Each structure stands twice: as structure tokens, then as C-alpha cells.
Amino acid sequence: MATRKMRLFSSISASFAVLFTLLNTGRCDEQVPLMLWTSEGTSLPSQSPPAAGHIVGRDQLDAYLHTALGSGPRNVLLFLQDKMSIEDFTIYGGAFGNKQDSAFRNLEGALLSSPSPLVLPAVSWPGSNAVIGALQDQLETSPLYMDAETLGQLRLNSSSPALLVFRLPYGTGSDLMSAKEILSGNDEVIGQVLSIMKTQSVPYLAIYTALQPSQVRLPRSDEFGRVHGGKAVKCYSNVWFFSLPFHLLPRLLLVRLVLNYEDVLGHRNFKLIFAMSQRHYSVSARRWFTMDQVELEYDGTKATFNGSRSIYAPAEYSYRCDAVSSFRWPSLFPRSAKDPANQWRVSFEDFQIQGFNVSGQDFSYASDCAGFFTPGIWMGLMSSLLMVLVLTYGLHMIMQLRTMDRFDDPKGPAISVPLTE
């Protein structure tokens, strides 16, 4: 359960910006976020969250809903806002250390306490528009449009399906203050509905999404995402922050950098995925990140190399190495003996990667894989130091040798040793 919470936060990307690239040239302000969670005590089969930057299409959304409804509760609460975009959460979600100003307290509380939350940050908006229709089909019931007062008068049954839709307004968007008030008001409504559901103790599945994306855009440069040493790939994708104060940083953060290529080595679609994770290590009292896996995905096969934990750096810095390869002084090893990775030889030259704490377009300080002294130098230094100590001690002893001079008499006769007798 703790791991799911952490995966939730990893997908909400707490306190870091992910440097990612996407060859998808769809315009990136046409997505709507979708959040899905269940009541406490009910859990769904875990579904893998989408890769960062991936836009969930209609079919994929249907698949997610099908899995959720197949084994989950039959009561669905759908909070449908007129407009929503991920920037609302960035701007009003207390992402810059001002958690107390967050307009989404009830929502965050619900996502945190749910055993199986799912956050899809980018659902293409024709899909989200049709979410009512999709739920209607899957539950085989017609939607009931409600608000908090009418919900209190409804008696729900955990066995019969019910689709309750709560329409939430959204402002015109140009006046920041009013947008925040409206979002806080919606959050209040969500809180009231969830508390009513809790008193009724009926298991439910809640979905929070919108019909259309709002037009709020953060001022930012258009080109985002660079592959070091390779082709620059442009993307207008969202960069979203959901920053948490340091003591609330989850124990484990996972990130995947996905590079999509077309027409590589005869494969139509080729994906290079770097999976990185960040943890707090108590002995060094700081957070470090490791590159856990390098995956090659093509034609449905997935070749996985383990990073063998030799690729690591402090979480705030980038990792740079002159050569990261699987065959010469290897630091990448196939995950198992039968893995398709055994048929590949991977080699990166002048490799630099950063998964966390990305700000702007430059890498942070590069923590190099080669230290100042190599192990050989240290071994030589140790042995030499030992020998120098021995030498010092020997010198000390020799320098304190004195010849016996007690009976010397410089004025007496010289000693003569006759040759005969």
C-alpha cells in the first residue's frame, strides 16, 4: 500500500521536473488530467501508470476504466468539471512550498488515503468528454446528476451499480483570484460528497476530470527536452510540479525517461527507456538516485539491462560517465540469462543523465563516475604509506645509534694492533 502511494506521488512527480522527450507532435494543451481513486478498504488490481508525457487515448482510457470497474465497486462518483488542466494544479496546488494555500486539500487527502489511486495527467480531451458515455456503457446504468444535498437523501447499495455525476463549474480563467476560489469551492464539494459517502459506508470509485481543457498556460519556453549528444527533440508537453515539503517527500521516487525513435535497425518503433529511482539513505543522510534499468522496447519485445547500482549520484546532481556499456568494463547487465538483452550490446559514450531536480535546460553539476583517485592508486598509496612508516622507524633507530665512547681518551696513545702475535 505504501508502494502504491509512492507510485502515486511519483506520477504526480513530487518536487522534481522530469526531463522527457516525446516525438508525438500532438499539441500538448489539449489534454485533461483524470484522477481515479477508490474508497478506503477497497483496492483495485494495480495498473501501471503511463510513462511521463504519454497521452492516454480513448481506447486506453476505456481499458483503465474496464479494469477498475470489473473488480471494483459498482458505485461510481464522477466529478465533472467544465474545464481543467494540469496547470491548475501547478498554480493553485501549493506546489511551491506553500502547501497551506493549496486549493485541493480534500482531493489530496482522498488520493493519499485511497488504497489504489490512479492519476492520468494527460488524457486526450475527446476521451475525457466521452467518459460519461464510457461509464454508462460499462456499468449499464444511466447517470444521475446530483449535488451534495441530493446525495444525502439517496440510499446507495453496494451491489447495484450507480453512476452519480457531480457537475462542477469553472471560471472564465482570466482572473486568477476567481479561478482559485472556484477551484476551492469545487474541492469543498468533493470533500462534502466524500464525507457523505463515508457515513453511508458504501464502497465507491471516484473519478475527477473535466470536459475540456482550460486555456491556462504557464509562460515557458516552447522547446523542452534535449537528448544530450543526439538529435534535439521538441515537445510542447506539460511540465508539472506537485512539490511537497522536504519532510513529506516519499521514500521512493521512480522516474522513467522514454525516448521514442522511428525506423531504427529495421524496427518501426524503437523505445529506449531509462528507469531511475531516488531514495533517502540514512548513513550518508542525503538522497541519492540510481539508474536501475535500461530497457529497449521494439516489436513487442523488451530487453532489460540492470544498472547494477553502479550508476548513482546524489539526487540533486546529474550522473556523467565517459563510457557506460554492457560489454567493456560493463556496468549494464542483462536482467536474467534468458532476457532478450543477451542478444544486445549496448554502449553509451560520454553519457550524462539526470532524472530529478531538473530546472531549466541545463544539466546540474555532473557527478563523474571516475573519482580523483582510482582504486589502484589508493592501494598503491596505502602500501607506500606503510613502507614509508617502516622507513621512518628504521631511520629513527639508526639515527640514535651511538658508538661507545665512555672510555675514549682523545689525548691518550692511539691504539696499535701489531701484525705479529
Added chain:
Amino acid sequence: MLVEWMMNGHAILYTGVTLAFWSTILVVGICYTIFDLGFRFDVAWFLTETSPFMWANLGIGLAISLSVVGAAWGIYITGSSIIGGGVKAPRIKTKNLVSIIFCEAVAIYGIIMAIVISNMAENFSGTTPETIGARNYQAGYSMFGAGLTVGFSNLFCGICVGIVGSGAALADAQNANLFVKILIVEIFGSAIGLFGVIVAILQTSKVKMGD
């Protein structure tokens, strides 16, 4: 007077070495702190990247060499006294050879332990900390520790027996009755070398180097 004191070779040597050592440490430490590279100071990296063979062989070398230093020092002290005392009282020569033998025993402990420890060094095929394995690291460190144990305890045992033996020779030269009692003191001094050997054997009892 300062110039006279500085003319002493010892003072120059030790001052120079100490100064060099501490200034290196200070400068390196300051640089690490200023550039926020404290994370690069990694003791675990040092202990896992250096080869277990280095540690094992340092242990073997220290075992024999420190024991020999102890034995040599003891024999030199005792030997000079016996020879000096024997000028005026030749009867002490034969009896006091026992002291020399006690000192020599210390060197024998050292070489036996060095041979025992060096027989435990085997080849292994790993090159990275994961492939080398914990057992090989344990072997390397145990051999180093055992070598230090036997080396230092024999060092001080040899010096102890030497000084006591020197006193015994000179006392024997004065009064023949004293020798037997002083021999008991020497036996106690010799036992501490044996302790070192026993502990070193215990340390290397679980050593298994190799794949």
C-alpha cells in the same frame, strides 16, 4: 637554541612528516567542503574497490615482519647484556641462552602464522564488488586483522622478553641464585606472544577465499 634544536635530525624528520601529513588532510578537507563534494568521500567505496588480495598480503607481510622486529630487538638487548656480563662472569653464558631462545620463539610464531595465513589466499574470479562476494572480502579483512594481531603482539612480546632477559643476565652475573626466579617473569612475558597467535588462528578459522 632553536637552531641547535632544529639541527637534530629527529626533529627535522618528524616535524616535516607531521606538517606534510596534516596540511594535506586540511587542504583536501577544505576543498571537499567548499565545492560541496563531501559525497565523494566514500569509505565504503574504498573498502569495496580495493582488492582483498592487498589486505591479505599486507596481513601476511605484517605478521612476519613485525614478529621479526620484536624478536630481533629482544635478542639485541639480551645479547648485548649477556656478552657484556660474560666478560667478568663467564659462567652466565650457557644458562642465559634460554632468554635468547624465548625471543627466538616469537619469531617462529610469526613465521608459522605467516605460512598458515598465506595458505588461505586463493584465486577468485570476480572483478566488481557484487561478483567478488562478501566471503572474499571477509577473507581479505580477516587475514589483514590476523596479521596485525600476531605481528603486534609478537613485537611487544619480543621487546619485553629481551629487556627482562637482559636484567636476568646482569643479575645472574652478580648472584647466581637470582636467575631461576627471574626466569618465571620471562615465562609470563613469553605467554603474551602465544595469546596473539591463538587469537589470530581464531580470526582466520572461518576464512574461505575463492569462488
